[in-house]
Structure formats: C-alpha cells, structure tokens
Amino acid sequence: MTDSNTTKSSASLVSEVIDNGQVSGQQFLVVGMCMFLNMLDGFDITAMAVVAGAVSQELQLTPDRLGLIFSFALAGMMMGAMFLAPVSDIIGRRKMIILSVALVGISILFTANASSLSEFMILRFISGAGAGAMLASQATLAAEYSPEKYRSLSVAATTAGYPMGAVLTSVVAGYIMPDYGWRGMFWFGGAVTLAMGFIAWIFIPESLKYLFERRPTGAIKRVNAILTKLKKPNIDAMPVVAQAETKSKTGIINNMLKLLAREHAIRTLTLWSAFFLCFGTLYFLMSWIPKLIEDSGYDVATGRRAFFLFNLGGVIGIFLMGILATRFKLTNLICGMLITSAIGMAVFAAAPNNLNLLLSIIFLIGILQQGGFTGLYSAAAKAYPTEIRSTGIGWAIGLGRFGAVVGPYVAGVFIAAGLDMSANFYIFAVPLVFGGLVAYRLHIR
Numbered sequence: 001m002t003d004s005n006t007t008k009s010s011a012s013l014v015s016e017v018i019d020n021g022q023v024s025g026q027q028f029l030v031v032g033m034c035m036f037l038n039m040l041d042g043f044d045i046t047a048m049a050v051v052a053g054a055v056s057q058e059l060q061l062t063p064d065r066l067g068l069i070f071s072f073a074l075a076g077m078m079m080g081a082m083f084l085a086p087v088s089d090i091i092g093r094r095k096m097i098i099l100s101v102a103l104v105g106i107s108i109l110f111t112a113n114a115s116s117l118s119e120f121m122i123l124r125f126i127s128g129a130g131a132g133a134m135l136a137s138q139a140t141l142a143a144e145y146s147p148e149k150y151r152s153l154s155v156a157a158t159t160a161g162y163p164m165g166a167v168l169t170s171v172v173a174g175y176i177m178p179d180y181g182w183r184g185m186f187w188f189g190g191a192v193t194l195a196m197g198f199i200a201w202i203f204i205p206e207s208l209k210y211l212f213e214r215r216p217t218g219a220i221k222r223v224n225a226i227l228t229k230l231k232k233p234n235i236d237a238m239p240v241v242a243q244a245e246t247k248s249k250t251g252i253i254n255n256m257l258k259l260l261a262r263e264h265a266i267r268t269l270t271l272w273s274a275f276f277l278c279f280g281t282l283y284f285l286m287s288w289i290p291k292l293i294e295d296s297g298y299d300v301a302t303g304r305r306a307f308f309l310f311n312l313g314g315v316i317g318i319f320l321m322g323i324l325a326t327r328f329k330l331t332n333l334i335c336g337m338l339i340t341s342a343i344g345m346a347v348f349a350a351a352p353n354n355l356n357l358l359l360s361i362i363f364l365i366g367i368l369q370q371g372g373f374t375g376l377y378s379a380a381a382k383a384y385p386t387e388i389r390s391t392g393i394g395w396a397i398g399l400g401r402f403g404a405v406v407g408p409y410v411a412g413v414f415i416a417a418g419l420d421m422s423a424n425f426y427i428f429a430v431p432l433v434f435g436g437l438v439a440y441r442l443h444i445r
Contacts, residue, residue: 042165067412076128082398156322275400313366337372
C-alpha cells in the first residue's frame with residue numbers, strides 16, 4: 001500500500017489492495033457469503049408466491065387482496081433500499097447486513113402465526129424492508145471486495161442468490177407443505193435466516209473504503225485484520241484520504257441530494273426509469289406464476305415446477321450476464337436480453353396449451369429476463385463514486401421497486417377482472433421493451 005502521508009482517494013487506496021495481485025480466499029468468502037444471504041432473502045420473500053393458493057383459500061382472499069400482500073412485501077423492499085441501505089454509508093456495510101438479516105428472520109417467524117390480511121401486510125412489509133436494505137448493502141460490499149475486471153461478475157453472483165433462493169423455495173415446499181402447511185415454510189425460513197445472521201456476524205468483514213473514509217474507533221486495527229486475511233502487508237498508520245472524501249460525514253440527506261447533482265442527474269433518472277420498468281414485470285412473474293398456472297387448470301405441483309424453472313433460468317441468466325459483461329459492453333447486453341425476453345413472453349402468451357412447451361418457454365424467459373435485469377445492479381454499482389455508492393444503488397433499487405409494488409397489485413386487479421394468463425403476459429411484456437431501450441442509454445461498460 002502507498003505511503004500513509006500520500007493523499008489519495010479511498011477508491012485508489014483500496015484498488016492497491018483489491019486490484020493488484022491474486023484474488024484471495026477472503027474475497028471469495030465475502031462474495032460467497034453475500035450470495036448465500038441473498039439466497040435466504042429470495043427464499044423468504046418468494047415463499048409467499050408458492051403458498052399463495054393455500055393462504056388465499058384459508059383466509060378467503062380474492063386475487064386483488066392477494067396482490068396487496070405481494071405488493072406490501074415489495075413496498076417494504078423499496079423503503080428498505082431507499083431509507084435503510086443508505087445508513088450503511090454511515091454505520092458500515094457489515095452492521096447493516098447483520099441488522100437486516102435479524103429483521104428479516106424475526107418477521108418471517110411471526111408471519112408463520114399470521115391469521116389476517118392486515119397481519120400479513122404488516123409483517124411482509126417489515127420482511128421486505130430488511131431484504132431491501134440487505135440486498136443493496138451486499139451488492140456494494142461484493143463490488144468493493146472485487147477486482148475491477150470481475151466486479152460485474154461478483155455483483156451478478158451476489159444477485160443470483162435471490163433466484164437461487166426462489167428455486168430453493170419450490171424444492172423445500174414439496175417437502176414441508178404436505179406435512180406442515182404454509183406456516184411451516186415461514187418457520188423454516190425464519191429459523192435458517194436467524195442462524196445465518198450469527199454466521200454473518202462471525203465472517204462478514206467491514207468495507208475497507210468505509211474504514212478509510214469514516215475512521216471509526218479501532219479503524220487501523222480492523223484494517224490490518226482485513227489486510228492479513230487478504231494476505232497483504234499491514235500498515236502502521238491510516239493513509240491520508242483526499243479532503244473531498246473526508247467531508248462524506250455530512251449524512252444521508254446530503255448523499256441523496258448528490259444523486260441529483262448536475263454530474264449525476266441524467267444517469268440517476270435513467271437508472272431509476274430502467275429499474276421501475278423492469279421491476280414491474282419481474283415481480284409480476286415472481287409473484288403470480290404459480291397461481292396463474294393453477295388457475296389455467298394445472299395442479300399445484302405444476303405451478304411450483306413452473307416457478308422453479310423460471311428461477312432456475314434466472315440463476316443461469318445472471319451468471320451468463322456476469323460472464324458476458326467481462327467481454328462486452330454492459331448496457332448493450334442488458335438491452336438485448338430484456339427485449340428478447342419480452343418477445344419470449346409474447347410467444348408464451350400465443351403458444352398452444354402444451355405443458356412441456358410452456359415450461360420450456362418459461363425457463364428461457366427466466367434466463368433472458370433475470371439475466372438482463374441483473375445487469376442493472378452492476379450498472380448501478382459502476383455508476384457512482386464510492387462515497388455515495390450504497391445510496392445510489394439503494395435509491396435506484398428503491399424507487400425502481402415502486403414498479404415491483406405496482407406490478408403484482410395491478411396483475412391481481414386484472415386477474416380479478418377476468419384477464420387470463422396470456423393477456424397478462426402480453427401486457428407485462430411491454431415494460432421490458434421500454435426498460436431495455438432506457439438501459440441502453442446509460443452507456444456503461
């Protein structure tokens with residue numbers, strides 16, 4: 001590392017550690033932990049899609065009221081990403097991740113005992129808030145511990161945890177629900193999430209950039225502990241950080257305002273628009289696929305199978321995006337995959353009622369749609385300087401997630417009004433086309 005008397009930005013200081021030399025086991029551990037915690041998020045949030053039929057039957061919920069439960073969880077994710085995630089720029093990524101895990105785990109356990117629509121909405125909102133804060137903080141931490149060349153791949157791996165968790169939801173439901181019903185799904189998810197919170201407390205390190213900029217008590221000791229794990233030389237004194245960055249203690253509001261400052265405004269508004277459009281369609285699919293398949297005359301197991309294949313395709317698509325992003329321009333890939341997935345949705349809507357054909361198309365839609373969408377996380381991570389990165393990612397995800405709130409509820413209204421699965425697929429293909437075109441305008445490599 002450079003001489004401690006040399007004034008540099010925190011980003012350049014950390015690049016001397018992260019970008020130079022071989023990738024260490026500690027860096028793999030950080031990305032792996034972030035991915036696994038995001039898997040739990042995916043399980044906890046998407047469990048509602050798999051148990052929707054059983055819950056709606058027990059509580060006698062119409063589709064529009066069921067859509068409210070989906071939307072309240074996603075509204076919580078929006079609030080968490082916008083208002084909790086930025087706190088990690090103040091207290092650190094590590095603390096925010098651990099607190100978020102605890103919030104999700106406890107609220108999921110309480111959801112297992114929910115017996116009314118209002119209880120479901122409140123508890124799903126709380127779970128969503130923790131999940132939204134955790135995702136933004138994890139994406140930031142994974143990006144900061146990754147060399148520039150592999151940053152998109154690392155963010156993609158972290159984000160892939162969400163659909164991997166959704167895949168796990170389908171598998172676990174086949175074992176738990178026959179004996180323990182829908183409540184058993186939430187008991188399982190909450191218990192495992194709290195256990196992983198303890199493991200995260202042991203293994204998740206703090207962001208080096210945060211330690212250089214904020215300099216909390218014992219910062220140099222914590223920095224050297226991290227450097228040791230990274231197999232890098234220790235330092236005798238904290239390096240001098242550029243004055244512009246030491247002013248970053250101005251707080252959350254200032255960081256939010258910076259997003260709309262002249263140098264970031266166009267990029268910020270473009271990101272928000274792309275996220276909004278894509279979130280609406282993604283969470284229509286994530287929320288309603290099992291129920292729509294059941295409503296089309298297939299059994300519950302077939303609905304879970306379609307949900308499994310959509311999310312399995314998502315896992316493949318996310319890693320595919322991460323690999324391709326090391327070779328091709330990121331926003332070109334996002335545009336191409338999103339528009340192609342919209343075409344896939346239209347083909348699905350027009351396809352004959354052949355189960356194997358429909359499941360194959362759902363799988364391909366998952367690859368293209370979730371792969372392209374995940375590229376937006378990587379774009380957000382690259383769009384902002386480190387001092388406002390968590391805030392930038394959090395607000396892009398948060399305001400964009402308003403589309404996720406609107407999408408499932410609007411679909412519920414459409415379904416209650418008599419629109420079938422094909423009509424909904426045609427309607428929700430449209431935002432993907434516009435989302436791809438908007439993302440193209442970001443021009444991020």
